[in-house]
Amino acid sequence: MATTYIYALVFTVFLAGIDVCTPQQCNVDDKFRFDCDPEGVISQQVCESRGCCWKAPKERGNTTIPGRPGSKLPPLSIPYCYYPSDFPTYSLSNLKETDYGMTADLKRTTKSYMPNDVMQLKIDVYYETETRVHFKIYDPNNKRYEVPIETPKVTKKVSLPKYEVDLQQEPFSIRVARFDPGQGMNDTIFNTNISRSFIFADQFIQLSAFLPTPYIYGLGEHRGSFLHDINWSRYTMWARDKPPVENANLYASHPFYLAVEPNGYSHGVFLLNSNAMDVILQPTPAITYRTIGGILDFYVFLGPNPDKVIQQYTEVIGRPYMPPYWSLGYHLCRWGYVSANRTMQVVQNMRKAQIPQDTQWNDIDYMYKHLDWQYDQEKFSNLPEVVKDIHAHGQHYVNLVDPGISNTQPKGSYPTYDEGVSMGVFIGFENGTLVRGWVWPGETVFPDFTKPITRDWWLKQAQRYHDQVAFDGMWIDMNEPSNFVDGSQTGCPDNRYENPPYVPDVIEDKLNAKTLCVSAKQHWGSHYDVHSLYGLSEMIVTHDVLVNIRGTRPLIISRSTFPSSGKYGGHWLGDNNSRWKDMYYSIPGILNFNMFGIPLVGADICGFGENTTEQLCQRWHQLGAFYPFSRNHNTLGSIDQDPTAFSEAMQTSTRNVLLVRYSLLPYLYTLFHKNHVSGTTIARPLMFEFSMDKNTFSLDTQFLWGSALMISPVLDKDATSVVAYFPDVTWYDFYTGARVTTHSSQGKFIKLDAPMDKLNLHVRGGYILPQQEPNTTTTESRKNKFRLLVALTMDGLANGELFWDDGETIGTFEKGSYIAMKFSAVGNKITSQIVKNGYPDADKMLLGSVKVFGVPQKPSSVTANGKTASFNYNSQNQVLYVQDMSLSMKTSFNISWKY
Numbered sequence: 026m027a028t029t030y031i032y033a034l035v036f037t038v039f040l041a042g043i044d045v046c047t048p049q050q051c052n053v054d055d056k057f058r059f060d061c062d063p064e065g066v067i068s069q070q071v072c073e074s075r076g077c078c079w080k081a082p083k084e085r086g087n088t089t090i091p092g093r094p095g096s097k098l099p100p101l102s103i104p105y106c107y108y109p110s111d112f113p114t115y116s117l118s119n120l121k122e123t124d125y126g127m128t129a130d131l132k133r134t135t136k137s138y139m140p141n142d143v144m145q146l147k148i149d150v151y152y153e154t155e156t157r158v159h160f161k162i163y164d165p166n167n168k169r170y171e172v173p174i175e176t177p178k179v180t181k182k183v184s185l186p187k188y189e190v191d192l193q194q195e196p197f198s199i200r201v202a203r204f205d206p207g208q209g210m211n212d213t214i215f216n217t218n219i220s221r222s223f224i225f226a227d228q229f230i231q232l233s234a235f236l237p238t239p240y241i242y243g244l245g246e247h248r249g250s251f252l253h254d255i256n257w258s259r260y261t262m263w264a265r266d267k268p269p270v271e272n273a274n275l276y277a278s279h280p281f282y283l284a285v286e287p288n289g290y291s292h293g294v295f296l297l298n299s300n301a302m303d304v305i306l307q308p309t310p311a312i313t314y315r316t317i318g319g320i321l322d323f324y325v326f327l328g329p330n331p332d333k334v335i336q337q338y339t340e341v342i343g344r345p346y347m348p349p350y351w352s353l354g355y356h357l358c359r360w361g362y363v364s365a366n367r368t369m370q371v372v373q374n375m376r377k378a379q380i381p382q383d384t385q386w387n388d389i390d391y392m393y394k395h396l397d398w399q400y401d402q403e404k405f406s407n408l409p410e411v412v413k414d415i416h417a418h419g420q421h422y423v424n425l426v427d428p429g430i431s432n433t434q435p436k437g438s439y440p441t442y443d444e445g446v447s448m449g450v451f452i453g454f455e456n457g458t459l460v461r462g463w464v465w466p467g468e469t470v471f472p473d474f475t476k477p478i479t480r481d482w483w484l485k486q487a488q489r490y491h492d493q494v495a496f497d498g499m500w501i502d503m504n505e506p507s508n509f510v511d512g513s514q515t516g517c518p519d520n521r522y523e524n525p526p527y528v529p530d531v532i533e534d535k536l537n538a539k540t541l542c543v544s545a546k547q548h549w550g551s552h553y554d555v556h557s558l559y560g561l562s563e564m565i566v567t568h569d570v571l572v573n574i575r576g577t578r579p580l581i582i583s584r585s586t587f588p589s590s591g592k593y594g595g596h597w598l599g600d601n602n603s604r605w606k607d608m609y610y611s612i613p614g615i616l617n618f619n620m621f622g623i624p625l626v627g628a629d630i631c632g633f634g635e636n637t638t639e640q641l642c643q644r645w646h647q648l649g650a651f652y653p654f655s656r657n658h659n660t661l662g663s664i665d666q667d668p669t670a671f672s673e674a675m676q677t678s679t680r681n682v683l684l685v686r687y688s689l690l691p692y693l694y695t696l697f698h699k700n701h702v703s704g705t706t707i708a709r710p711l712m713f714e715f716s717m718d719k720n721t722f723s724l725d726t727q728f729l730w731g732s733a734l735m736i737s738p739v740l741d742k743d744a745t746s747v748v749a750y751f752p753d754v755t756w757y758d759f760y761t762g763a764r765v766t767t768h769s770s771q772g773k774f775i776k777l778d779a780p781m782d783k784l785n786l787h788v789r790g791g792y793i794l795p796q797q798e799p800n801t802t803t804t805e806s807r808k809n810k811f812r813l814l815v816a817l818t819m820d821g822l823a824n825g826e827l828f829w830d831d832g833e834t835i836g837t838f839e840k841g842s843y844i845a846m847k848f849s850a851v852g853n854k855i856t857s858q859i860v861k862n863g864y865p866d867a868d869k870m871l872l873g874s875v876k877v878f879g880v881p882q883k884p885s886s887v888t889a890n891g892k893t894a895s896f897n898y899n900s901q902n903q904v905l906y907v908q909d910m911s912l913s914m915k916t917s918f919n920i921s922w923k924y
Contacts, residue, residue, distance in 0.1 A: 050110035051078035056309055058082070058107035059220040059233050061138075063303075063315055063527055065098040072106035075138040076113070079106050092259070093272045097534045101257035101305065112221040113137075115146065115197040126150040126182045126190075131162070131197050140526055141227035143167075148199070150190055152182035156327040157337055158190055158201055162225065163320040170319050170554040172299045173475075174561075174589045176341050187327050196221050201325045203290065213237055214284070214292045215325055219311055228317045228525045236310040240285040240722050243293075243620055244304050246277035246586075251613040251710060251725035255306040261530045263301040264557040264585045266507035266539055268600040268634065269610065274531055276505060276599055277586040278557040279621045280304065282312075283334055289717040293334040295341065297322040299557045299587065301536060303529040317525050318554055331713040332705055339622040339704030345591035346568075347701040348625050349578040350832030351421050352498070352595075353690055354383025354803045355683050356656035357667055358423075360390055365405040372415060374669040378676050381683040381801045384421040384580075386500065390661070395465035396434070397426050398441050398490040409494050419804030421497040423580065428471055428504050428563060429464035441486050445472065450479040452545050452552070454518070460545045461515065462508040471506055471541060474562035475549035484570045491574050498580030499567050504560040505585045508540050517542035522553040560585025561593075568593040577833040582654065586623055595625025595654050603632030603659070603666075608645050609740045613725045615652055615708050624700050624707040627652030631666040633659050640742065640781070642666050643675045647784035648738040650682040651730065653693070653707050678782040685759075685786070687799035687806050689734070691827055695795065696731045698828035702838065707731065715752040720772055724750055733792035733816070733825075734759070737777065737785040747779045755790030755879070757816050762878040762904035767819055788816040790879065793825025793848040793855075798873065807832065810873030811914060815850050817879035823850040827914075830864055844870070846914065850877070853884075854921040862915065870914040877905040884922035894920065 061077035069079040082103035092100035113135035120129040131146035143164045151159040159179070163169060189204035189211065198218035202211050216235040217223065224231045241253045244260040248269040253260075262278035269275055280296040296302075300318035307313070314321075326337040339345065357375065362368045368387060375382045391408065393399040400408050412422045430442050430451070437443065445451055451470040453459045459470045472479050490496075517523045517537050522544040528534060536543045536553070543553040549562070564583050571579035581594030590596070598614040601607040611628035618626040630649035631642040637659070646668065649655050659666050668679040686693075696707045706713060709729050711721040727737045727749055735756070737749035752772040756765045765787060766773060777785050788794065793816070798809035815823050830843035837843045844864035846857050855875060864870075883898040889910055897906040905922065912918045 051080060053078070053107060053110065055082045055084060055103045057219070058104050059222045059311070059313065060104040060106065060305070061108050061222070062104060062106040063231070067106060069106075076109070077106050078109050081105060091272060093530055093532070095533075096530055098530050101259055101307075103257070108220055108222045110221065114221045114223045115225075116195045117148075117192055117197040118194070120192060123149075124181050125179060126152040127192070129192060137224045137226060139224055139226040139229040143225045143227065146225055148192070150192075151179050152186050152190075153177065153179040154183055154337075155185060155187050156333070157341070158186065158188055158325050159323070160190075160199060161320060161322050170550045171322065172297050172319065172558070173549050174297075174587075175343065176297070188325070193218055197223070203292070203327060203329075212286065212288070214286070215294060219309070222313070225321075228521065229315070229527045230317070230319075230321060231313065231315045232321060233311055233313040236284065236312055238284050238286045239308070239310050241282050241306060242284075243279065243282040243617065245279040245617050245621060246275040247273070248275065248610050249613065250723070251616050252723045253306060255310050256308050258306045259530055260304045260306070261302070262304070262557065263529060263531045263536065264505040264560065265532050266503065266505045267532055268602070269598065269607075276584050277560070277596075279586070279588060281338060281588065281621065283331060283620060285331065285712065285716055285722060291328040291331045291334050291716060293326040293328070293338055295324040295326070295338060295588070297324065297588070300554060301529045301531060301556075315527070315529065317527055317529065330716055332709065335620055335622070335706055336704035339591070342588040342622055343592040344702065344704055345622055345624050345700050346593060347578060347838070348595070348697060349580055350690070350694060350807070351383050351803045352580045352625070352654070353693055353697070354655075354687070355381050355650075356384040356386060356423070356654075357382055358386030358388060358656060358658040359665070359667070360388035360659070361661040361663070362387065363390060363404060365391075365408040365411045369411045369414065371667055371669070372420070375667065376418070376801070378669050378680065379801055380668050380676060380680045381687050381799070382420065383803050384423055384497070385415055386423045386425070386656070386658070388425050388658075389427070389465060391424060394431070396431055396439060396441070398486045399439075400494060412495055416495065419802045422495070423498040423500055423582075424494070424496050425500045425502055427465060427502055428506050428559075429462060429466065429469035429508075430472065431466035431468070432459070432461065432470045433468050440489075442470070444485065445470070445482055448478050448482050450476060450482045452541065452547055454542070454545055460513045460541050462513055462541065463510045464503065464508060468514060473547045474559070474566045475547050475555065477548070480566045480569060483566050484573055487570050488574055497575070498582070499571060501560070501563050501567055501581060501583045504563050504583060506540055506559045511535070511539060512537035512542040518544050520544055522551060557585075558587050561587040561590050564590055564593040572835065578835055586621070588622065591621070591623035591625075596623050597626065597654065597656065598628040600633045600660075601629055602634040603637035603641060603663075604635070605641060605740065605742050607632055608641070608648060609726065611648070611652070612728055616710050616725065616728060619653075619706040619708050622704065624697070625654045626708075627654035627656055629659065630655065630657040631659060634663070636664045637666045639671045639675050642671065643678050643781060644739050646679045647682050648736070648740075650686040650784070651708075651736045655686065674782070681782070682784055684799045687803070688796045689730075689794065690803065690806065691795040691797050691811065691829070692734070693730060695826060695828045698838065711735070711750065711752060715772070718752050718772055720750055721752060733789045733794055735787045735789065737787070739779045745778070745780055746776055747785060748774055748776050749785060750774050751787070755816075755818055756787045757790065757878040759786035759788050761902050762876065762899065763902040764879060788814065788878065790816050791818045791823050792816055793823045793850060795825060795827040795848070803832070810871045810911070812874040812876070813848065813855070813872065815855060815875060815877040817850060817877065819879070821851065821853070821879070824848065829870065831866070844915070853923070854919060856919045857914065857917050859915075859917055867915040868913070872912040872914050872918065873908070873910055875907040875920055877907070879903060880905040880922075882924055884924055887920065887922045889920045890918055896922075
């Protein structure tokens, strides 16, 4: 059981290298230095005036990660200016047990070097679940901004937590440990007793903590490898319209990290704070948070495996929503179709080529003068008819909407603006004047989606437009929010919000760069506090609006996101380029957003910017066919890159890989259901399944769908082979069923053939994947028979499951309007078990065929529900094919074979 006490703790490891006789305690080993110069520009005199130490490090070595190009901050490295071990900070008193955990007072008597210290604080510790502890540090005397997303409200502590929380009195620190007395376990996973650098000022809050491992993931949105480099690296969070580049804050803020510990256990830490912040990793290993507002609101998740951590995280921020089935098909878009006729021609080309496509999109060029909710009556005059044709073929249509609303149209000619003004939905300053920016239509104003009345206004605009053009989903772009000028057309006030004492390493070194003045006011708070929530607030309103208009599950794809965005929609990785490295970086991107609770994610296939090549586009389609959200999109002025723009060979390759995707949609849809219910990830790194295998810790050139399907794409130009890692289990070639590896003592790197028309896919032994005969739309595919792919272990075992409903009704799981079944293979028999059957059309679900990998010899007979079944056997690959069946899946079935 966790203990609740104050103790005087000395961690020898933390004090290594410190000479306690030094008056100012400056003899600190390089490894344990924490930077007392967050601005990166102060002199020795200023450093020492802060009460900090100034001394050249003993070693420089390769300790510097390149910083952001153009940053006013120098690259991070071992600091010259660092905190002494006696730097004044907070002490703890009045510790009390509470119904929810414990509470205590924090107090400092000496001011820090940042203005407006909060001298008295309070800490509340909540023992929320067995594997989740929550602590808040805040000002008890003055209400400060707190992120207004919905999180669990726990008033009674759990009786047997799997952690221990210790609070130290002088100086204050908090330690969270994985605690299991039965196993003799008391492993520290979060401990602030590593530095006396804790500062809580009005616009500068800093806290450092020990990391028990160098294997750190998350902290988005950034471009880079999946595994972070802890060798002095900075992750800045402040939503920004910036085509993805390394070492820069991008479209979203996700202050969550996952750590894999030396013993193979995993934990996660989430700071619920939406203000601009820097997160610093250093090789101690340690982490430092620097945020410029709000409070410290931490959650620690105990796992113990990576996927459990994500399940526990999404229990706090909200489970991802269940997307419509059609949204899992292939999507096609570009900026620059120019006309409705050209848009229609591309759709017809895809139909003629018989390449799967479920959804056609339009970018901003469909709009009249770039105005929201207005389509070009000349070039796109027949858009309503085009959408009707798309619907008539069982397909869907999505259009782009930006938040910037033109305020320069003649009065009475643009109701979106006129009604917005009369309803008071636009963001303004303290004096009531509106923030006027400049985006695609020219001068614009910006809706405050946090204001309740804005929902009614947005619904009115969407409904009016939907009455003309019956769109099925919404693509909400530019919602960081993006602005082509800094702040506003008239500049920004000169105040403490626009000019805080510390500015994190944001692009262009100022908070209002290419966005709104941060002193603007919104319903949830100042833009200074809620800026990074703009995309989330628009998603919430847009989700509600689409449900109101269409009455079915919505598809919303947003560029800017924040924790809990996955409850309302998905995300694409932004304006990438047609380059091989961009294709590679998309894999860490989709893996990160699955960790962030936004599993419906993908990158622009073939690249958005620049001109693609046929080879790159072909390889990218192979990878993109296994993005959870699969869309091809490119920019104005670039060449066409839909599959039909290329050779017959490329079209054939893309058709085939998309048909594989469509055949696997029942498996993918089941994964989305499990994600919606429990938070388990969909696209996941190999490390999630094999967290005891260090070879998987840095792998981000391969990934999994669920636990069973491994994707190993070609990511290099002109490559005709790929080296893939196979963890220590049985793996089969997806296409042939040939066994690639068996359970042995260790995993293997294997060189695989990868000609231009092949994507390497492998199935893990022990799993059963539900499939369906594919067609070129999900509408038609759903009418076809199901099939099973059974991959046996060496012991002849396998299990799987299927969730099925109508694919669009809201809340089918909650209402019970679905069918769920489990499959198992044991003793030369495959059986199904109906777990729940509330699906009205279950009688139409028929099993047509089964493919079994790992059958050691040719059976003499096969029966299905006791009747002789037709089968074939491939002795070379040891694959059994059972075909020509029409077994009802509404009730249990069994398929068995004898030798």
